[in-house]
Amino acid sequence: MKKIFAIAWKDTIVRFASASEWLFFIILPILFTFIFAGGVPTGDEDNRIRLVVVDEAQTAISQEIIRELENSTSVRPDVLSRAEAEEQFDSRRAIALLIIPPDLDVESIQNGTAQMDFRQPPNNMDASIAERAVQTAVRRVSSVVSAANMAVDEAKARGAFESAEAEQAYFNQALELAKSLQEDSPERVTTIQGNTPDDFDYDPQANVSAGQLITWVFIPLFGISALFAYERQGGTLRRVLTTPTSKATFLLGTISGQVAMALIQMTLLVVFAVFAFKLNWGNPLGVFLILACSALAAAAIGTAMGTFIKSEGQATGLSVMAGMMLGMLGGCWFPLELFPPVMQTIAQIFPTTWAMQGLLDLLLRGAGVLEILPEAGVLTVFAGIFFGVGVWRFRFE
Amino acid sequence: MLKLLLIGIKDLKLMFRDRAALILILLAPFLLTLGMGLVTGRFSGGNSGISDIPIVIVNLDKDSLGNALVDVFNSEDLADLVEPTSSEDSEAARLLVDGDEAAAAIIIPAGFTQSVIPQNESAVSNQEITIEFYSNPSRPTSAGIIKAILDGFMARLDEMRLGGLTSISQLIVSGRISPQDANQVGEEMGARLRQNAAGNANEATAIALNTSTSEGEAVEFDALAYFAPGMALMFLMYTVSYGGRSILAEKSQGTLPRLLVSPTDSLQVLGGKVFGIFLTGAAQMLILIGASSLFFQLKWGDAFGVVLLVLAAVFGATGWGMLITALARTPAQVGSVGSAVMLIFAMLGGSFVQLDNLPAFVQTLGRITPNAWAMDGFTTLAFGGTLTSLSTPMLALLTMGILLFSISAVLFGKKNLVQK
Numbered sequence: 001m002k003k004i005f006a007i008a009w010k011d012t013i014v015r016f017a018s019a020s021e022w023l024f025f026i027i028l029p030i031l032f033t034f035i036f037a038g039g040v041p042t043g044d045e046d047n048r049i050r051l052v053v054v055d056e057a058q059t060a061i062s063q064e065i066i067r068e069l070e071n072s073t074s075v076r077p078d079v080l081s082r083a084e085a086e087e088q089f090d091s092r093r094a095i096a097l098l099i100i101p102p103d104l105d106v107e108s109i110q111n112g113t114a115q116m117d118f119r120q121p122p123n124n125m126d127a128s129i130a131e132r133a134v135q136t137a138v139r140r141v142s143s144v145v146s147a148a149n150m151a152v153d154e155a156k157a158r159g160a161f162e163s164a165e166a167e168q169a170y171f172n173q174a175l176e177l178a179k180s181l182q183e184d185s186p187e188r189v190t191t192i193q194g195n196t197p198d199d200f201d202y203d204p205q206a207n208v209s210a211g212q213l214i215t216w217v218f219i220p221l222f223g224i225s226a227l228f229a230y231e232r233q234g235g236t237l238r239r240v241l242t243t244p245t246s247k248a249t250f251l252l253g254t255i256s257g258q259v260a261m262a263l264i265q266m267t268l269l270v271v272f273a274v275f276a277f278k279l280n281w282g283n284p285l286g287v288f289l290i291l292a293c294s295a296l297a298a299a300a301i302g303t304a305m306g307t308f309i310k311s312e313g314q315a316t317g318l319s320v321m322a323g324m325m326l327g328m329l330g331g332c333w334f335p336l337e338l339f340p341p342v343m344q345t346i347a348q349i350f351p352t353t354w355a356m357q358g359l360l361d362l363l364l365r366g367a368g369v370l371e372i373l374p375e376a377g378v379l380t381v382f383a384g385i386f387f388g389v390g391v392w393r394f395r396f397e
Numbered sequence: 398m399l400k401l402l403l404i405g406i407k408d409l410k411l412m413f414r415d416r417a418a419l420i421l422i423l424l425a426p427f428l429l430t431l432g433m434g435l436v437t438g439r440f441s442g443g444n445s446g447i448s449d450i451p452i453v454i455v456n457l458d459k460d461s462l463g464n465a466l467v468d469v470f471n472s473e474d475l476a477d478l479v480e481p482t483s484s485e486d487s488e489a490a491r492l493l494v495d496g497d498e499a500a501a502a503i504i505i506p507a508g509f510t511q512s513v514i515p516q517n518e519s520a521v522s523n524q525e526i527t528i529e530f531y532s533n534p535s536r537p538t539s540a541g542i543i544k545a546i547l548d549g550f551m552a553r554l555d556e557m558r559l560g561g562l563t564s565i566s567q568l569i570v571s572g573r574i575s576p577q578d579a580n581q582v583g584e585e586m587g588a589r590l591r592q593n594a595a596g597n598a599n600e601a602t603a604i605a606l607n608t609s610t611s612e613g614e615a616v617e618f619d620a621l622a623y624f625a626p627g628m629a630l631m632f633l634m635y636t637v638s639y640g641g642r643s644i645l646a647e648k649s650q651g652t653l654p655r656l657l658v659s660p661t662d663s664l665q666v667l668g669g670k671v672f673g674i675f676l677t678g679a680a681q682m683l684i685l686i687g688a689s690s691l692f693f694q695l696k697w698g699d700a701f702g703v704v705l706l707v708l709a710a711v712f713g714a715t716g717w718g719m720l721i722t723a724l725a726r727t728p729a730q731v732g733s734v735g736s737a738v739m740l741i742f743a744m745l746g747g748s749f750v751q752l753d754n755l756p757a758f759v760q761t762l763g764r765i766t767p768n769a770w771a772m773d774g775f776t777t778l779a780f781g782g783t784l785t786s787l788s789t790p791m792l793a794l795l796t797m798g799i800l801l802f803s804i805s806a807v808l809f810g811k812k813n814l815v816q817k
Contacts, residue, residue, distance in 0.1 A: 018730075028740060032740075035755065073544040093773070104604070109603050117607050119608075119611060128474075132546060132549055136548050136549035138603075139603075143556035146603040147556065147563040149603070150560035151568075155564075158574070173570070177566055185558075185559070188527050188554070189529075189547060190527045191532060191544070192530070194494040313415070313417025314417040317418070317420030321421065321429075325429065325432055328432045329435070343436055
C-alpha cells in the first residue's frame with residue numbers, strides 16, 4: 001500500500017512540476033465551461049433567417065415595415081448601417097439584404113413611386129423565404145394605402161374628380177377609413193401548437209458542464225500512456241525491476257494516482273458549476289459513482305494505449321486527439337440527440353457517451369443511483385476490458 | 398536569401414519526419430473534421446438546409462379562396478421548399494403533426510371564402526371563420542416558414558378585402574352610388590377579388606420590391622465548410638508554437654549558435670527558422686485543404702483566394718508563435734503555453750462553435766486571434782466570395798503578423814537569442 005501511494009505521489013509531483021499544468025487541470029476547463037455554457041445551440045434560440053435591413057428612410061412607414069418583419073415567423077430583421085450591411089452581404093455573412101431608401105413615405109406609395117431594394121445570392125432557398133417575408137410585411141403596411149388608391153380608382157371609374165385637390169381629399173378620407181377598417185380586421189388564422197412529443201432534454205449549462213468535465217478529464221487520463229512512454233524512454237521503468245515491486249503494484253500506483261487526481265479535478269469542476277450556474281448535480285452518490293467509473297474507464301484506456309505507443313511525443317498527441325474525438329463523438333460537445341440516427345447508435349461504443357448519459361440522467365432527469373447503474377456498469381466493463389489488455393501487454397522494457 | 402530558404406526547407410523536412418508531431422499537425426485536424434462531418438450529418442445527407450417541408454392541407458372550404466390557398470402551396474415557386482399533401486380529415490392531419498410526420502397542418506374550414514368575401518346578403522360578413530394552423534413544436538423553423546407563407550396569403554386577402562370595403566363605403570359617402578346599389582357593386586367587386594385571389598396571391602405590392610441577385614454560382618450551406626477550416630486553424634496554432642519550441646531547443650542544445658560559426662549572420666539564421674515555421678504552417682493548411690477536398694468533396698471556393706488567405710493566416714499565426722517563443726524561457730514553456738493558446742484561440746476564434754453564438758465580449762476578444770479572421774475569410778470563399786471580398790480579413794491578418802513580428806524581433810534582440 002505504501003509503495004502504491006509512493007508511486008502515485010511521485011506521478012503527481014512529475015505532473016505538476018510545471019506550473020502550466022494548472023492551466024490544463026483547472027483554468028482552461030473552467031474557461032471553456034464558462035464560455036461555451038452561453039454559446040452552444042440550445043434549440044431555443046431564434047432560428048429565424050437573419051435579414052439585414054438598412055433603414056435610410058427613418059419614416060413611420062419604414063419603422064412599421066421593420067416592426068412587421070420582427071413579427072415574422074420566418075425572418076428576424078437586423079438593422080445595420082448601409083456600409084456594414086453591404087460589407088456583410090458582400091462577404092456572404094448575410095444571406096439577404098433589404099434597403100429601404102430615404103424617399104419611402106406615404107406620398108411615394110400613393111403616387112406609385114415607392115420602392116425598396118432586396119439583394120440575394122443566386123438560388124438560395126433562405127433568401128427566397130426572406131423575400132417572401134418582406135413582401136408580406138410590405139403588403140401589411142401598405143395595404144391601407146393600396147385600399148385608398150383602389151377607392152380612388154373605383155371613384156374615377158364612375159366619373160372624373162373635379163380637381164386634383166378633390167381627388168387628394170377623397171384619397172385622404174379613404175385612407176383614414178381603411179386604417180380604421182384594418183384595426184377592426186378579424187384574425188383569420190388560429191395557431192395551435194401540436195402535441196408532438198419532444199424527448200430532447202437540454203440545458204446548456206448542464207450539458208456544457210458535464211461535457212467539458214468529461215473531455216478535460218479523459219484527455220489527461222489517456223495521457224497515462226505518455227507517462228509510461230516517458231518512463232520507458234528514460235529507463236526508469238527498467239530500474240523499477242531492481243526493486244521488489246511487482247507489475248501489478250506499479251500499475252496500480254500509477255493508475256490510482258491519476259484517477260485520484262482526476263476525481264479531484266472533477267470535484268473542482270462540479271463545485272464550479274454549482275457556484276457559477278447554480279447547477280444541481282442530483283444524487284451525490286450517483287454523481288460519485290459515474291465520475292469514478294468514468295475515470296477508471298479513461299485510465300484503463302490510457303493504460304492500454306501506453307502498451308502500444310513507443311514515444312512520449314506520440315502518446316501526448318494521440319491522447320489529445322483521442323480525448324477530443326471521443327468527447328465530440330460521445331455528445332460532450334454537441335447534444336447526442338442532434339446527431340444523425342446512425343451516429344447515435346455508433347456513439348454507444350464510446351465510454352464518453354455512457355459517462356455523459358449518466359451525468360445527464362442525474363442532472364436533467366433527476367435519476368437516482370439505481371437508474372444510473374446501467375451507465376456505471378458499462379463504464380466498469382470498459383475499465384475491465386482495457387485494464388485487462390493493459391496488464392496483459394505491459395512490459396517494463 | 399538562399400541560406401534563409403535552405404534553413405527553412407530543412408526545418409520543414411524535420412517537422413514532417415517527426416511522426417509524433419504529424420499526429421497533431423495533420424491526423425488530428427483531419428479526424429476531427431471527419432468527426433464533425435459525422436455528427437452534423439454531413440455524410441448522411443442530413444445537412445441540406447431547409448427543403449421539402451412536409452405539410453398537410455385540409456380544404457373543407459372547397460371554394461375560390463380555399464382552392465387558391467391550396468394552389469399557393471402547390472405552386473412551382475414552392476416546389477423545392479414545401480411538400481404538401483391533401484387530406485379530407487382534420488383529425489388525421491393533426492395526428493400526422495403529432496406523430497412528427499408533418500411540420501404543420503393547415504385546416505381551411507367550410508365557408509371560409511364566404512366569410513371573407515360574402516356573395517349574398519351584406520358586403521360585410523358577421524361570421525368569422527378562421528383557418529387553423531396546427532404547428533409542430535419540435536420543428537419550429539419549418540413551421541415558422543409555412544406560417545409565413547400562410548401569412549403572406551392572408552395579407553393579400555386582407556388587402557383585397559380592405560380595398561373592397563373602403564371603395565364601397567367611399568362610393569356611398571361621396572354619393573357616387575346609392576346604398577341600395579352597394580350590394581350589387583359589392584358582389585361585382587367580390588367576384589373580381591375572388592378571381593384575383595385565385596390568379597396570383599403574390600401580386601405586386603404597393604411598394605415595389607426591386608430584387609437583385611448577386612453574381613456567382615449558387616452555394617448551399619455545408620457544415621464542413623465551417624468546421625474544416627476551424628480544425629485546420631486550431632492545429633495551425635500548434636504547428637507555429639511547435640516551430641517556436643524548436644528555436645529554443647536548438648538554442649539550448651547549442652546548434653543555433655553553432656550555425657554562426659558558418660558564414661551566416663544571426664538574422665539569416667533566425668529568419669530561416671521563422672521561414673521554416675511559415676512553410677510548415679502553409680504546407681499543413683494546404684495538405685488539409687487538399688485532403689478535405691479530395692475525401693469529403695469539400696468546396697473551399699476560389700482557389701487563388703484560398704491560397705492567399707492561407708498565406709495570410711499562416712503569417713498571422715506565425716507572428717503569435719514568435720511572440721510566445723520570444724516570451725518563453727524554455728522549449729517546454731513554449732510547448733505548454735502554445736497548447737493552451739491553441740485551445741483558447743480555437744475557442745475565441747470560433748473553431749468549435751460559430752462566433753455568432755458566443756457572447757458579444759467573446760466575439761470582440763476573438764478578433765485578436767488569426768482563427769477568427771481566417772474563419773471569416775474561409776467562410777466567405779466557401780459561400781462563393783471572391784478575392785475582393787477578402788480584403789478585411791487579409792488586411793487584419795497581415796497587420797497582426799507585422800505587429801507581432803515587430804514585437805518579437807525587439808524581444809529576440811533583447812534576449813540575444815542567436816549569440817555565439
